[in-house]
Amino acid sequence: KRVAVLISGRGSNMTALIEAARADGYPAEIALVVSNVPGAGGLEKAASEGIETTTVDHRGRGSRQAFEEELDRTIRAKDIDLICLAGFMRILTPWFIERWHDRILNIHPALLPSFKGLDTHARALAEGCLIHGATVHFVRSEMDAGPIIVQGAVPVMDGDDAVTLAARVLTVEHKIYPQALALVASERTSVEGMRVRTGVEGS
Ligand code: GRF
Numbered sequence: 001k002r003v004a005v006l007i008s009g010r011g012s013n014m015t016a017l018i019e020a021a022r023a024d025g026y027p028a029e030i031a032l033v034v035s036n037v038p039g040a041g042g043l044e045k046a047a048s049e050g051i052e053t054t055t056v057d058h059r060g061r062g063s064r065q066a067f068e069e070e071l072d073r074t075i076r077a078k079d080i081d082l083i084c085l086a087g088f089m090r091i092l093t094p095w096f097i098e099r100w101h102d103r104i105l106n107i108h109p110a111l112l113p114s115f116k117g118l119d120t121h122a123r124a125l126a127e128g129c130l131i132h133g134a135t136v137h138f139v140r141s142e143m144d145a146g147p148i149i150v151q152g153a154v155p156v157m158d159g160d161d162a163v164t165l166a167a168r169v170l171t172v173e174h175k176i177y178p179q180a181l182a183l184v185a186s187e188r189t190s191v192e193g194m195r196v197r198t199g200v201e202g203s
Pocket of ligand 1: 007009010011012013014086087088107108109170173
């Protein structure tokens with residue numbers, strides 16, 4: 001399967017996907033990295049790994065739909081099968097999401113359905129959570145919702161602040177995103193409502 005990774009920033013999850021995809025037998029190839037932010041740190045990193053990169057700037061376009069049409073055209077031109085959002089900071093409209101139904105993955109730095117949205121680590125600390133983590137899920141038009149593919153948990157430690165907790169969660173993100181992409185790309189997942197079944201061969 002050919003994968004486009006969409007980023008807005010440093011792209012550490014993108015890098016984890018690129019590295020995992022190099023392994024023999026990994027069922028997906030990172031064929032394209034797209035940023036909506038010119039000069040995003042991840043672009044240079046991807047290019048240095050020999051991956052094709054492009055920028056589709058969301059600014060200076062008439063509408064959200066015009067941006068998404070350009071994004072869709074750019075991705076389709078490269079024969080992409082799956083899209084991984086990796087720190088992509090634009091909300092996608094139902095138009096785009098329906099065109100790629102069950103073919104867009106996102107990583108969210110919390111154990112969904114808890115802590116949708118931003119500042120997840122500070123909020124988990126403020127709530128006194130003892131366990132926190134990250135979730136890879138299929139994208140639906142409701143933000144940070146959608147069938148869960150893989151989750152990873154970490155303990156919250158005494159003395160943690162949002163920075164130390166984010167770093168612990170990030171190490172888990174870098175493990176579970178490649179796992180989730182492998183499950184989807186090898187067609188070992190099937191989606192029934194909000195439930196993702198894995199271990200299904202073919203489909
Ligand atoms: C990650 O914490 C991810 O879960 C969230 O945005 C951050 C992106 O980090 N969606 P990076 O660009 O992958 O390093």
